[in-house]
Amino acid sequence: xxxxxxxxxxxxxxxxxxxxxxxxxxxxxxxxxxxxxxxxxxxxxxxxxxxxxxxxxxxxxxxxxxxxxxxxxxxxxxxxxxxxxxxxxxxxxxxxxxxxxxxxxxxxxxxxxxxxxxxxxxxxxxxxxxxxxxxxx
Numbered sequence: 001x002x003x004x005x006x007x008x009x010x011x012x013x014x015x016x017x018x019x020x021x022x023x024x025x026x027x028x029x030x031x032x033x034x035x036x037x038x039x040x041x042x043x044x045x046x047x048x049x050x051x052x053x054x055x056x057x058x059x060x061x062x063x064x065x066x067x068x069x070x071x072x073x074x075x076x077x078x079x080x081x082x083x084x085x086x087x088x089x090x091x092x093x094x095x096x097x098x099x100x101x102x103x104x105x106x107x108x109x110x111x112x113x114x115x116x117x118x119x120x121x122x123x124x125x126x127x128x129x130x131x132x133x134x135x136x137x
Contacts, residue, residue, distance in 0.1 A: 034094035038077040043098040046072055048136060054128040058121060066101035067114045073099065082111040 051072070052065045060068070073095050074085050086108045089095055096103035118125065 034092060034097075036094040036097070039073055039093055039095045039098055042073045042076040043069070043095070046076075049129055049132050051125065051128070054124060055121075058124065060117075063101070064114070064117070066099045067106075067110060068118055070095055070099040070101045070106065071111050071114050071118070082108040082115065085111055 046069060051069065055065045055068065070089070071085070074089060074093065077095070078085065078088050078093070080088065086106050089103065089106050096106065
């Protein structure tokens with residue numbers, strides 16, 4: 001197949017040669033790796049359920065909504081305590097890139113307060129989610 005592509009001149013043979021001179025793969029280093037796969041799937045599902053819409057109606061600030069969404073996605077992707085979740089976000093996850101919440105601001109105390117606020121809104125959230133789900137199916 002490769003020979004066929006070369007014969008049909010569908011491969012630019014000059015480009016790999018030029019890249020080989022400018023890119024040294026054996027000396028490349030990866031310094032800031034973060035997981036985003038599971039987080040992206042969970043975040044996409046959460047967006048379909050539109051929790052921010054309800055939270056805005058209840059007077060939540062944008063920052064609070066972003067933190068709550070960060071927490072919900074994090075707990076779905078990595079179920080752990082607030083302390084462990086904060087550590088996981090800091091060291092391994094790109095969930096804040098998706099939620100828009102400042103990664104440097106995530107603490108176990110903020111996650112704990114967010115969880116309490118979500119719990120206080122539990123009934124309204126459940127009704128909202130049920131309504132959105134009915135429209136989706």
